Amino acid sequence: MRYLRNLRPDPTRLIQEKLSVAEELYALWGESFLSDPELPPLLEDYRQAVEASNQVMEEAGTFRECYICSVQDGQGCCKIGLENECTVLILLLNLLLGVKLPQEREVPGRCFFVGPTGCKILARPMLCRDYFCRRHYQKIPEAQMIRVTQVLNEELTLLYRITSLLRARLEFWTGDFLQELDLTGYT
Ligand code: SF4
Ligand code: SF4
Numbered sequence: 261m262r263y264l265r266n267l268r269p270d271p272t273r274l275i276q277e278k279l280s281v282a283e284e285l286y287a288l289w290g291e292s293f294l295s296d297p298e299l300p301p302l303l304e305d306y307r308q309a310v311e312a313s314n315q316v317m318e319e320a321g322t323f324r325e326c327y328i329c330s331v332q333d334g335q336g337c338c339k340i341g342l343e344n345e346c347t348v349l350i351l352l353l354n355l356l357l358g359v360k361l362p363q364e365r366e367v368p369g370r371c372f373f374v375g376p377t378g379c380k381i382l383a384r385p386m387l388c389r390d391y392f393c394r395r396h397y398q399k400i401p402e403a404q405m406i407r408v409t410q411v412l413n414e415e416l417t418l419l420y421r422i423t424s425l426l427r428a429r430l431e432f433w434t435g436d437f438l439q440e441l442d443l444t445g446y447t
Pocket of ligand 2: 337338339342343371372373374378379380381384385388
């Protein structure tokens with residue numbers, strides 16, 4: 261975790277260090293988390309909330325605009341470095357949800373988690389889910405964008421609740437103050 265404190269870290273090394281910490285935590289505490297009285301129901305709620313968000317974004321057409329922007333226009337905003345919006349706790353959450361995390365950047369110049377069909381992780385940082393650009397606001401009616409934001413609220417609230425719970429449990433079990441698990445580390 262020392263690398264998290266560097267002022268100008270290499271984004272690939274930084275995310276790889278976070279991945280290795282998350283995997284170590286999962287190996288040590290994964291079973292305890294999955295038999296916790298509070299966590300598994302929250303994981304299921306979160307999974308459903310992500311599906312609900314995806315559905316409303318699909319209906320509104322935000323994914324379509326991002327596809328045109330990224331694939332057809334060759335732009336897109338999932339750029340290198342943005343992977344570090346993922347904290348160790350968000351990576352750990354993905355592992356608890358059964359996501360197989362990549363170990364290498366697949367597309368040069370793009371986010372570590374970009375794959376041939378888009379983002380490869382299920383639990384994504386708030387910035388990735390709640391960022392809409394001018395293109396969206398120009399092409400999608402305001403009422404639909406408001407609806408998207410309203411539905412996303414459930415997912416993002418659960419993301420905060422779950423990552424807070426993960427950190428609280430780890431701090432209780434280890435007796436350490438684990439603020440670094442919540443840092444992006446690249447700003
Ligand atoms: S959010 Fe905007 S800039 Fe980013 S990929 Fe979607 S359309 Fe493109
Ligand atoms: S949505 Fe996924 S691929 Fe895009 S920046 Fe976020 S984590 Fe990376």
